[in-house]
Amino acid sequence: MNNSTPILSVRDLKVHFPLDEGTVKAVDGVTFDVYAGQVFGIVGESGCGKSVTMKAVLRIVEPPGKIVAGEIILRRSVAGANGSQMDDLINLTALDASGRVMRSIRGAEIALIPQEPMASFSPVHTIGDQIIEAIMLHQAVNQREARKIALQMLKDVGIPIPDQRLDEYSWQLSGGLRQRAIIAMALSCNPRVLIADEPTTAVDVTTQAQVLRLLRRLQQDRNAAIIFITHDLGVIAQMADYVMVMYLGLVMEQGPVDEIFHAPKHPYTQALLRSIPTITMTPRENLPTITGSIPHPFNKPRGCPFHPRCEKSIAGKCDQAVPPLRRIGANQMVSCFLYE
Amino acid sequence: MQMIFQDPYVSLNPRMTLFDIVGEPLLVNGMTNRKERVERVAELLRLVGLRPEYMQRYPHAFSGGQRQRIGIARALSVNPRLVVADEPVSALDVSVQAQILNLMLDLQKRLNLTYLFVAHNLSVVRHICDRVAVMYVGKLVEMADTLELYAAPKHPYTAALMSAVPVADPRIKTGSVELKGEVPSPANPPSGCYFHPRCEFAIDACRIDAPAFREISPNHFVACHRADELKLPGIA
Ligand SMILES: Nc1ncnc2c1ncn2[C@@H]1O[C@H](COP(=O)(O)OP(=O)(O)OP(=O)(O)O)[C@@H](O)[C@H]1O
Ligand code: SF4
Ligand SMILES: [Mg+2]
Numbered sequence: 001m002n003n004s005t006p007i008l009s010v011r012d013l014k015v016h017f018p019l020d021e022g023t024v025k026a027v028d029g030v031t032f033d034v035y036a037g038q039v040f041g042i043v044g045e046s047g048c049g050k051s052v053t054m055k056a057v058l059r060i061v062e063p064p065g066k067i068v069a070g071e072i073i074l075r076r077s078v079a080g081a082n083g084s085q086m087d088d089l090i091n092l093t094a095l096d097a098s099g100r101v102m103r104s105i106r107g108a109e110i111a112l113i114p115q116e117p118m119a120s121f122s123p124v125h126t127i128g129d130q131i132i133e134a135i136m137l138h139q140a141v142n143q144r145e146a147r148k149i150a151l152q153m154l155k156d157v158g159i160p161i162p163d164q165r166l167d168e169y170s171w172q173l174s175g176g177l178r179q180r181a182i183i184a185m186a187l188s189c190n191p192r193v194l195i196a197d198e199p200t201t202a203v204d205v206t207t208q209a210q211v212l213r214l215l216r217r218l219q220q221d222r223n224a225a226i227i228f229i230t231h232d233l234g235v236i237a238q239m240a241d242y243v244m245v246m247y248l249g250l251v252m253e254q255g256p257v258d259e260i261f262h263a264p265k266h267p268y269t270q271a272l273l274r275s276i277p278t279i280t281m282t283p284r285e286n287l288p289t290i291t292g293s294i295p296h297p298f299n300k301p302r303g304c305p306f307h308p309r310c311e312k313s314i315a316g317k318c319d320q321a322v323p324p325l326r327r328i329g330a331n332q333m334v335s336c337f338l339y340e
Numbered sequence: 341m342q343m344i345f346q347d348p349y350v351s352l353n354p355r356m357t358l359f360d361i362v363g364e365p366l367l368v369n370g371m372t373n374r375k376e377r378v379e380r381v382a383e384l385l386r387l388v389g390l391r392p393e394y395m396q397r398y399p400h401a402f403s404g405g406q407r408q409r410i411g412i413a414r415a416l417s418v419n420p421r422l423v424v425a426d427e428p429v430s431a432l433d434v435s436v437q438a439q440i441l442n443l444m445l446d447l448q449k450r451l452n453l454t455y456l457f458v459a460h461n462l463s464v465v466r467h468i469c470d471r472v473a474v475m476y477v478g479k480l481v482e483m484a485d486t487l488e489l490y491a492a493p494k495h496p497y498t499a500a501l502m503s504a505v506p507v508a509d510p511r512i513k514t515g516s517v518e519l520k521g522e523v524p525s526p527a528n529p530p531s532g533c534y535f536h537p538r539c540e541f542a543i544d545a546c547r548i549d550a551p552a553f554r555e556i557s558p559n560h561f562v563a564c565h566r567a568d569e570l571k572l573p574g575i576a
Contacts, residue, residue: 045433046404176522205460206519209504213515231433234463234506238514257510275438277467279507279575283486284445284467287438293403294433 005075005087006033007225008057008110008193013070013093015049015056022298026052026065028249031325036192037223039216041240041257043231045294049249050229051115054195058106059097067093076109076192108138111191113182115198115229120182121170128166131185138189153184157214176207180214187218194219195227200235212239233276237261242331245269248295248305251325255332265334268306304337312338342415344408344425352399352407358385359395361410365417384413388443405436412443416451424456429464441468462505462575466490474498477534478526480553484560491574494562496539499572507575517573533565541566 015027027049034040042050055061057072072092080086095102114120121130131150135141141149147166154162157180170178179199186194196215200208212235219226228239236243237257244254245266253266264270274288292309295301301308307318317337325335342365345351352361362384363377371377382392388409399407408428415423425444429437445468447453459465465472466486473483474495482495493499503517521538524530530537536546545565553563564570 045435174522204523205501206504207522208506209515209519212506213518232506233434233508237508237510238506261508261510272434273508275435276508277438277441277463278509279463279466279490279512281467286442286445287467289438289442290435293405293436 004035006073007036007075008034009071009073009075010053010057011071011073013053013056013072014068015052015061015065016068017065019064024297025249025300026297027056029070029322030246030249030251032244032251032254034193034225034227036225037219038242039219039226039228039240041236041243042227042229042246043233043236043243044246045231047294047297048246050246051197053246054112054197054227054229057092057195058110058112059092059095059102060106074105074109074193104138107134107191108189109191110193110195111186111189113186113194113196113199115201120185121178123169123171125169126167127170127173127181127185131166131181131188134185135188150184150188153188154181156218157181157184157187158210159184175203176210179203179207179211183211183214183218190222191224193225193227195229197229198231199228200230201232208235215239233273245272248297248300250305250322251333251335252306253332253334253336255329259329259332265328265332265339266306266336267310267312267338271309271311304335314338341422341424342418342420344411344415344423344428351411354399357396357398358390358410361399362413362417365414369418380417381413384417387416387447388413389439403436404432405439408432408436408440409443412440412447416447419451420453422454422456424458426458427460428457430459430461437464444468460505462490462502463508474501477524477529479534480561480563481535482560482562482564488560489574493572493574494556494560494567494570495535495564496541496570496572497535499574500538502575503573533563541570 010030010032013027013030017024017026030053044050052061056067070093074090074092076088077085078088121127128150131153132143132146135146135149151162151166154165159165159177159180170181173181200211203211215226230236240257243257243260245252245268247268252268253264260269261273264273271290275290277287290309303319303321304323307313310318314337323335323337325333326339327333328339359381362381366377366380381395385392385394390406390409399410402410429440432440448455457468469486472486472489474481474497476497482489482493482498489498493502500517500519503514504519505514507514519538524534532548533546533551536542539546551563551565553561556562556567
């Protein structure tokens, strides 16, 4: 499989949570493509739907949440007649979330480093047992071989004295080591897509740098795709090749990292970048802020979700309809009426 | 002295109204007249950009940024001269961070406050602080005026930190200095200079003697045996 066809294509995905107080439209029409060998960054403020989008891809959205529309296409190569490799497209939204096919994809082809690090390992089993179990679930190897693979994984992610660590519990590890063990577990089945949901929010700055460097190296060695979620624009600038900016369950803009930071098109992206202090600006000057605050998910504005806070909002237009996501450059897409 | 805390979600008691939260330090400090307290709380809420009408509401009705404003109002209620702000914006969303940083700078000017601002985001520190102290395993390793420290760090740990912090510009590649290993436990620190096991410049003396925290140039303090000879990269 080459790097010019997407490995994962999400089309107009909608995930809603029907609650007693109303429906939370957590993801409300999200479209993007991820390619092998790419670090695909997703940024957006708290509650914009980053984690729910990825839970939908893995088909682990908690009830009452449901995928109500859209497609999630995973491309994989299968052995065809006379030993050739052919591309096979599967629509993950059409699969039974707990069925055999989805279980064979989850963890093996698409792996997750979850946002809550404590959710990764059970406290009552050693990390070795858990990694070995994951390996044996997806690969035809015996216990001894699986242990060897697990040991190699811990080595690969730079854990010192790995054979001793294998028999320890997650709570015995420091934050930095635990995060490495989580990465080792996620990588143990050689996924082609690794979803890293805020993988460094719980660790200090120097550990963060180590973890980012590690993910970069693994992605280059294995030509895997990494979907990297964060609300830290610094981390995104350093890690991502391609960036998607979300707001209130929708894609505002997506494009190559340099375009997003140096030629942002969407008013929200522009405002977001203006509001962060930079390492070169005059200290202590007032930072430009975005007026208002993020609306409550039950009271999403009609029309463009950003219009009540947008300086360039066009009355009678932006408050009426949702602007479609349209292509405005070779690789850049924006959802805003200013670019019609 | 008063404190502003990192996490606006856990630092406010969910069963207390804004009036109780902001007014409690006043009561403790002897303002027993309720009417007086109502007036002072209203004034404080206005000061941090919240409506006084919200006084009877509970914290859950407010966003993260608004809760941080409540925390600031509480900290300012008893007219402190020194405010310790422990990571006051790190739990906040980007668009809210700017509002809180602007508010803190504005209040500082108006009330002539001194902040002790604890943070790991170097861009935020550079924006807010006049002077910066860098700590490692419970000890000060360097202290200088902000722009001098950023341009010419003298301690290898400071330089490594500067390199580790991801800058929000893909054209500036950070992370050139790799800091191996982990932060040691303060209960069982290394011998000599606490940083020596991770320091690429460590010499024998570093393993044996703890370096003194000394003034290397006017108002620039550092604790490193090799501070005079090393040329370390900063960020301009
Ligand atoms: N299990 C659930 N039940 C009800 N609503 C939910 C549930 N999970 C998520 N949501 C809602 O869906 C929206 C998107 O949530 P999501 O977790 O995807 O945000 P996020 O972008 O990952 O935010 P953060 O940066 O805080 O992690 C939010 O409004 C959230 O409250
Ligand atoms: S569509 Fe209108 S309101 Fe939305 S970002 Fe563009 S100009 Fe602003
Ligand atoms: Mg999330």
